[in-house]
Amino acid sequence: MDLVAPVVVEPLRRRRCSECRQEPLERMIVEFNAPVCLDCADLGHLVFLPRGDTALTRRAREGSGLWAVVVRHNRRRTRYERQGLLVEEAALARAEAACLADAEARARRRARDAARRAERDAEVTAALEAEILRLFPGCPAERAERIAAHASAKGSGRVGRTAAGRALDRGAVTAAVRAAVRHVDTDYDTLLMSGVPRHQARSRVAPAIEAVLRAWRAD
Incomplete structure (x- = not known):
């Protein structure tokens, strides 16, 4: 079964949650054309992982039972662009530890190769x-x-x-x-x-x- 991750939007203007009325919203989802905050969307326990580190992102996503894609609209390019992911905190911690171990292994390998x-x-x-x-x-x-x-x-x-x-x-x-x-x-x-x-x-x-x-x- 293909997984469909929730899409979380970073709004460009001030928005209010249609359920709890919280504002302003740093991130939200859109349900029935209305903004919903992450807590109301049951995504508030997730932590943000910025894009940029491919290995960390892949590991955190694979280790997280629930995750969401974070996007922001680029007005100049007239399109939504990915900003990162929301993942479970424990999954991110495990991914960071694995990447750190890889970095240490790569450093040792580089030292051996240099020698x-x-x-x-x-x-x-x-x-x-x-x-x-x-x-x-x-x-x-x-x-x-x-x-x-x-x-x-x-x-x-x-x-x-x-x-x-x-x-x-x-x-x-x-x-x-x-x-x-x-x-x-x-x-x-x-x-x-x-x-x-x-x-x-x-x-x-x-x-x-x-x-x-x-x-x-x-x-």
Whole structure:
């Protein structure tokens, strides 16, 4: 059997209950074209749950033996729009407890996922550092560590985060080392700041970069 929930209206103007004469009415139902307050409609024991939390709303509705839909007329859109539900207080308390437990479980899961991602990121960085030292055995260990960390920083889009970088492609690894040398061991950045076009600056510092790479390739 399909359930038909009562519809409760939040009136836009002052209304009086047609049975007990109470006014003004914050919420009411309409029976025989007349406003009826929630107490007279036997809905006064229900509590209001605003819309917005889908999981909480679903659980409270499913756990409530009696519930009602709350609507308000939108004059601009010329239609009634849902504002929330009226549900049994005990059902809402149970729903809130269940959602809180879910939130705690999700937080624990996010923490576990973050730890796993951090572990994978550390593995990527360590593998890149090892490959740098394999290709450039003369590179100081602390420089290899810094280059690997910089190139594999999460979300950076740098060489270490690309497919080639993760696969430890020789060209990708060398590109990461060359970029580090360009910025640290040459006056490339100074040239850029002085207005030298990028391509010209790269040409000027290319011999110095290659000299460092040759030295680092030597065992």
